């Protein structure tokens with residue numbers, strides 16, 4: 001650019017020559033990518049250094065004398081102030097150099113049996129929350145352990161809920177603020193369930209890190225923490241303010257968290273621009289961004305008969321058995337071909353659009369691979385679109401277990417006196433948990449009434465988590481695509497999640513802010529199952545993805561670019 005041209009003429013695509021900052025390596029040719037703002041002292045642009053492809057934002061003034069408010073001399077344009085430089089290579093290198101420490105951190109976390117569904121493990125869960133808080137404190141965050149009260153147990157007793165950890169890094173009001181949500185409680189796991197290794201001793205086999213909670217959700221939470229830590233360790237300014245919200249009850253429906261978010265809407269959450277959740281997985285080996293989750297209505301159906309368990313030889317044939325009633329009722333929930341039999345349940349389901357059909361058609365999904373992974377010879381549907389739609393887009397019923405039933409090895413000849421079935425219905429937009437609850441209870445009571453049994457049926461809904469759906473056109477998703485491209489050099493799959501993140505809808509409804517789900521878990525991580533794992537690759541590259549994503553989010557246009565006392569602040 002010639003000396004005579006004015007700063008206001010600078011436009012996208014122009015090449016700038018910086019003859020200063022030779023020692024910092026910042027001298028050289030830059031191409032302007034975006035004009036970010038302009039004011040009395042110059043112009044701020046995002047540009048790319050042509051030799052290294054590094055992208056930086058710089059303030060351009062005519063020369064340093066101009067900057068110093070001295071008389072203007074004829075000169076060429078100079079890059080004077082690097083407002084914010086994204087040094088991805090250094091950050092990624094830092095992550096590579098620290099991967100063994102990251103794995104040790106995961107080992108420490110996996111060793112804690114933070115099973116939120118087992119009341120006997122509650123002390124471990126409390127300890128887990130303390131460990132999270134301590135790690136964030138050691139990084140210099142402003143950390144709080146928020147008391148969210150008690151949980152009422154089915155027998156009427158109360159139990160303290162695990163505290164929620166909040167943390168904050170950076171308070172610059174000129175930057176975006178993101179809130180990273182995650183959880184550190186886990187599903188139950190026992191070696192005798194069929195694990196090949198101790199579920200609470202992280203074990204590296206061929207680059208896969210096996211352990212309960214490794215993928216769901218301890219490694220992703222750690223990856224976010226390590227992403228922030230990398231910036232700080234390298235003395236690099238965080239491109240956005242980062243808040244953390246880490247809970248310990250996700251696996252049982254996030255008890256107490258709705259109320260906590262509501263209570264802190266005007267304090268902790270007041271300046272949050274975006275929420276990021278990494279509590280899900282890819283669909284294949286290709287990275288993915290998730291734009292929808294199913295909800296979950298979880299039910300207990302209890303049938304109570306005689307006052308105590310009975311000998312099946314002595315009493316069998318004379319009593320109407322609770323287990324027979326229960327199995328009979330359960331059998332009316334869903335047909336063998338997967339049709340939910342509860343009247344009205346599918347009425348609210350939003351129809352699959354042609355656009356969605358096309359999207360599903362274009363997604364890479366290997367049905368044979370999927371069958372092999374889970375070890376079945378036949379699936380409910382044989383084509384890809386039907387399978388994806390029934391995984392993400394339609395409701396389903398799953399029967400999980402029967403409490404009170406004889407389930408030990410051996411041949412106990414008992415008639416259980418009271419049995420409680422546990423089943424859940426994954427629901428989708430526009431289903432409503434309150435309506436589902438009514439439909440299920442009315443239906444099961446009517447089915448039970450037809451049996452004319454003297455036993456008693458009690459149906460309760462213990463979790464009513466709503467589905468969530470995002471707008472994929474939101475800049476958060478564009479930023480996500482750019483981060484995936486940078487780290488993995490490919491475009492992400494745009495997918496939905498069959499599972500539930502109970503708090504997602506609350507975040508959206510209470511804060512009014514957008515959410516993105518950015519998974520790093522692999523498609524074959526075995527969440528909730530035996531031999532859960534995360535690969536070293538996903539854990540480490542996932543950390544880099546989060547680093548890159550923070551930078552991309554910082555590039556989302558804020559509505560105003562302010563000049564403060566002559567200094568441009570982005």
Ligand SMILES: C[C@H](N)C(=O)N[C@@H](Cc1c[nH]cn1)C(=O)O
Pocket residue numbers: 216250251252253279280296298463465497498499500501502527
């Ligand atoms: C998707 C997430 N990793 C997860 O597994 N969530 C649980 C949450 C839940 C729902 N009902 C009870 N817990 C899930 O989808 O099962």
